[in-house]
Amino acid sequence: xxxxxxxxxxxxxxxxxxxxxxxxxxxxxxxxxxxxxxxxxxxxxxxxxxxxxxxxxxxxxxxxxxxxxxxxxxxxxxxxxxxxxxxxxxxxxxxxxxxxxxxxxxxxxxxxxxxxxxxxxxxxxxxxxxxxxxxxxxxxxxxxxxxxxxxxxxxxxxxxxxxxxxxxxxxxxxxxxxxxxxxxxxxxxxxxxxxxxxxxxxxxxxxxxxxxxxxxxxxxxxxxxxxxxxxxxxxxxxxxxxxxxxxxxxxxxxxxxxxxxxxxxxxxxxxxxxxxxxxxxxxxxxxx
Amino acid sequence: xxxxxxxxxxxxxxxxxxxxxxxxxxxxxxxxxxxxxxxxxxxxxxxxxxxxxxxxxxxxxxxxxxxxxxxxxxxxxxxxxxxxxxxxxxxxxxxxxxxxxxxxxxxxxxxxxxxxxxxxxxxxxxxxxxxxxxxxxxxxxxxxxxxxxxxxxxxxxxxxxxxxxxxxxxxxxxxxxxxxxxxxxxxxxxxxxxxxxxxxxxxxxxxxxxxxxxxxxxxxxxxxxxxxxxxxxxxxxxxxxxxxxx
Amino acid sequence: xxxxxxxxxxxxxxxxxxxxxxxxxxxxxxxxxxxxxxxxxxxxxxxxxxxxxxxxxxxxxxxxxxxxxxxxxxxxxxxxxxxxxxxxxxxxxxxxxxxxxxxxxxxxxxxxxxxxxxxxxxxxxxxxxxxxxxxxxxxxxxxxxxxxxxxxxxxxxxxxxxxxxxxxxxxxxxxxxxxxxxxxxxxxxxxxxxxxxxxxxxxxxxxxxxxxxxxxxxxxxxxxxxxxxxxxxxxxxxxxxxxxxxxxxxxxxxxxxxxxxxxxxxxxxxxxxxxxxxxxxxxxxxxxxxxxxxxxxxxxxxxxxxxxxxxxxxxxxxxx
Numbered sequence: 001x002x003x004x005x006x007x008x009x010x011x012x013x014x015x016x017x018x019x020x021x022x023x024x025x026x027x028x029x030x031x032x033x034x035x036x037x038x039x040x041x042x043x044x045x046x047x048x049x050x051x052x053x054x055x056x057x058x059x060x061x062x063x064x065x066x067x068x069x070x071x072x073x074x075x076x077x078x079x080x081x082x083x084x085x086x087x088x089x090x091x092x093x094x095x096x097x098x099x100x101x102x103x104x105x106x107x108x109x110x111x112x113x114x115x116x117x118x119x120x121x122x123x124x125x126x127x128x129x130x131x132x133x134x135x136x137x138x139x140x141x142x143x144x145x146x147x148x149x150x151x152x153x154x155x156x157x158x159x160x161x162x163x164x165x166x167x168x169x170x171x172x173x174x175x176x177x178x179x180x181x182x183x184x185x186x187x188x189x190x191x192x193x194x195x196x197x198x199x200x201x202x203x204x205x206x207x208x209x210x211x212x213x214x215x216x217x218x219x220x221x222x223x224x225x226x227x228x229x230x231x232x233x234x235x236x237x238x239x240x241x242x243x244x245x246x247x248x249x250x251x252x253x254x255x256x257x258x259x260x261x262x263x264x265x266x267x268x269x270x271x272x273x274x275x276x277x278x279x280x281x282x283x284x285x286x287x288x
Numbered sequence: 289x290x291x292x293x294x295x296x297x298x299x300x301x302x303x304x305x306x307x308x309x310x311x312x313x314x315x316x317x318x319x320x321x322x323x324x325x326x327x328x329x330x331x332x333x334x335x336x337x338x339x340x341x342x343x344x345x346x347x348x349x350x351x352x353x354x355x356x357x358x359x360x361x362x363x364x365x366x367x368x369x370x371x372x373x374x375x376x377x378x379x380x381x382x383x384x385x386x387x388x389x390x391x392x393x394x395x396x397x398x399x400x401x402x403x404x405x406x407x408x409x410x411x412x413x414x415x416x417x418x419x420x421x422x423x424x425x426x427x428x429x430x431x432x433x434x435x436x437x438x439x440x441x442x443x444x445x446x447x448x449x450x451x452x453x454x455x456x457x458x459x460x461x462x463x464x465x466x467x468x469x470x471x472x473x474x475x476x477x478x479x480x481x482x483x484x485x486x487x488x489x490x491x492x493x494x495x496x497x498x499x500x501x502x503x504x505x506x507x508x509x510x511x512x513x514x515x516x517x518x519x520x521x522x523x524x525x526x527x528x529x530x531x532x533x534x
Numbered sequence: 535x536x537x538x539x540x541x542x543x544x545x546x547x548x549x550x551x552x553x554x555x556x557x558x559x560x561x562x563x564x565x566x567x568x569x570x571x572x573x574x575x576x577x578x579x580x581x582x583x584x585x586x587x588x589x590x591x592x593x594x595x596x597x598x599x600x601x602x603x604x605x606x607x608x609x610x611x612x613x614x615x616x617x618x619x620x621x622x623x624x625x626x627x628x629x630x631x632x633x634x635x636x637x638x639x640x641x642x643x644x645x646x647x648x649x650x651x652x653x654x655x656x657x658x659x660x661x662x663x664x665x666x667x668x669x670x671x672x673x674x675x676x677x678x679x680x681x682x683x684x685x686x687x688x689x690x691x692x693x694x695x696x697x698x699x700x701x702x703x704x705x706x707x708x709x710x711x712x713x714x715x716x717x718x719x720x721x722x723x724x725x726x727x728x729x730x731x732x733x734x735x736x737x738x739x740x741x742x743x744x745x746x747x748x749x750x751x752x753x754x755x756x757x758x759x760x761x762x763x764x765x766x767x768x769x770x771x772x773x774x775x776x777x778x779x780x781x782x783x784x785x786x787x788x789x790x791x792x793x794x795x796x797x798x799x800x801x802x803x804x805x806x807x808x809x810x811x812x813x814x815x816x817x818x819x820x821x822x823x824x825x826x827x828x829x830x831x832x833x834x835x836x837x838x839x840x841x842x843x844x845x846x847x848x849x850x851x852x853x854x
Contacts (some may be wrong), residue, residue, distance in 0.1 A: 226655075
């Protein structure tokens with residue numbers, strides 16, 4: 001029994017690291033630009049399809065990072081410059097408007113993907129699919145470990161950027177206090193563009209990691225959206241660390257729960273936990 | 289003369305910061321009482337506790353003999369406590385009339401929407417905003433907004449009015465006229481007033497009694513003259529500046 | 535709009551099925567009434583109170599599944615049981631609304647979106663509601679044209695009910711309280727507005743009306759499935775229609791619904807469903823970027839501008 005639990009826990013932490021990466025990028029955009037990017041998981045799914053397309057031509061997912069990362073960074077910056085900035089200028093409630101706006105984009109993307117590849121699930125097979133590492137009684141699929149490692153490395157890179165570099169500190173400053181940062185001479189436009197680029201690029205990486213662990217379909221982004229939102233509610237949008245910890249927690253809890261209850265009932269568990277959480281600590285879980 | 293408000297050993301902390309330390313005082317019916325103290329001494333926190341927006345960690349607050357700790361803010365408003373806010377918070381999307389009408393409808397639970405709107409005009413006139421009836425809030429100056437908040441508070445039909453730094457930002461003329469208004473409120477409407485203030489001239493000119501808070505503790509209370517002369521108060525708060533100014 | 539204009543319009547709508555209107559226009563208007571009712575209902579909590587629900591499809595679906603299940607298992611006509619669907623939705627709203635309304639602004643929006651998604655996932659897995667296979671209901675007993683007429687009137691009635699309710703809320707005491715909550719909830723409490731009670735009441739009204747709509751729709755559809763009964767698209771559409779038409783009035787969302795419905799219809803006819811969805815999504819984004827505060831402010835400006843332009847020369851004044 002304990003081996004089963006341990007297996008579920010480790011598997012949960014592995015997938016949790018991808019949730020964490022996705023949530024980190026999402027929190028970055030929310031915290032820095034006050035935009036709720038509903039399209040974030042959809043972007044990851046888009047990256048997954050890109051990996052799929054490249055994989056059918058024999059390109060390994062890891063190698064496709066070379067295209068995905070710069071491309072998604074550019075998309076992020078472009079999105080900020082040409083979509084968000086005009087909207088922010090005109091809208092009185094950016095958070096609300098951004099939800100409707102990014103939803104529209106997510107829906108468009110989902111339908112575009114479905115138009116090209118159809119609504120069914122896809123899987124990416126690599127040379128090491130099906131191979132597992134054995135650690136004692138645990139059997140860990142190599143591709144899952146690879147995906148988790150990719151996510152972990154990216155999160156670490158983000159962390160180092162935010163905490164050890166000057167532009168990163170500017171991003172954190174804007175995250176904590178937009179007006180205060182502006183008063184200190186931080187160029188809000190540049191910092192926000194940079195943040196967008198990084199966040200969307202991280203969504204791209206999350207998509208690549210995703211292909212190593214799960215199957216995916218155009219509608220997958222909705223399932224991932226639930227997880228991202230959950231992570232944000234549990235961990236808050238105040239910091240990277242919060243998003244990461246919450247991501248691992250959510251991943252672990254879901255996987256452990258799936259041991260005990262049929263997977264079909266997991267949504268009910270989420271529903272109930274969410275309700276209890278909100279009754280007990282509605283404001284306490286939000287880091288400001 | 290009965291006791292309108294009795295604060296008994298109220299303590300409050302936020303995390304590691306102790307904001308109120310066993311604070312006790314009372315406000316008699318019909319008085320104008322001032323609550324003064326340096327920034328951060330806990331005055332607005334005290335107001336928030338009295339009006340139900342915060343719960344004290346210890347102690348009790350009695351309004352006309354009944355404890356109000358733990359009651360929802362709207363219930364406390366119904367019991368007869370009204371307040372204004374340090375940073376004015378009028379309903380900016382509504383007109384001046386609508387602001388006050390809301391208070392009549394919900395604060396006193398009186399009448400229909402139409403009746404409330406008619407009565408709102410009377411309150412606006414009472415506070416000197418007859419020229420601003422039915423105008424949007426954006427057209428008011430800061431002094432005007434403060435009067436609006438006051439009208440809104442009065443319209444709920446309170447017995448106790450809490451004023452949070454109403455006089456800050458007012459020029460001497462506005463200040464004088466506001467002081468006269470507060471006296472009228474006490475004399476004509478028979479409303480007891482507890483005010484938090486930084487402007488000393490106002491405190492000394494308006495208040496029957498003054499309570500001094502410093503670092504969350506009451507360090508002195510008494511008549512305005514007695515407080516003025518108290519060396520401890522002078523030292524921590526009034527300093528020599530006031531002596532030079534008067 | 536003047537009372538006379540409204541009376542004429544309503545009269546026309548009432549008479550339409552009997553002056554030879556065919557199935558297609560009746561169906562188009564039927565769906566317009568449906569969307570308009572949903573938008574107006576949403577606005578009671580989203581516009582008047584300022585609590586933006588992104589999960590209203592949950593109420594729609596609950597209403598639909600309630601009437602569907604009652605029809606399948608008890609043989610009761612949804613025209614009788616639709617109010618029950620509304621009540622189920624309202625009760626669900628009260629239970630979930632109570633914890634959720636402790637959150638404000640974007641956090642509330644996010645939570646309601648999650649709830650909508652979770653409810654969809656839940657019903658998808660419930661064996662008693664047909665799970666992933668959906669729920670098959672007995673067909674309505676009328677032949678096509680007659681059925682179109684019946685549903686036309688049913689949905690028109692629901693639409694009128696919704697509008698009357700929203701209007702009553704807006705101009706009455708409840709509307710004042712909700713406005714105060716929307717503007718500044720704490721200041722509202724300080725003047726005696728029982729915020730929690732009012733918010734939950736508004737949510738229950740909004741949910742109940744939405745459930746009513748869903749209850750009728752299910753009967754017409756005859757086969758219901760979580761994917762379109764609890765569709766996130768529907769939730770966002772409710773928000774969009776109210777945003778577009780203007781959230782402060784009871785009729786703004788009607789305007790938004792009409793625009794959205796007609797644009798959607800035109801796109802679908804010209805381009806086909808799939809491409810239409812893609813363009814709709816992009817178009818939605820574009821519209822929000824250009825007109826984030828909706829159409830109404832611009833229309834109001836248009837009305838104000840024209841008389842000034844015509845000073846000195848008689849020019850036909852444009853009335854929206």
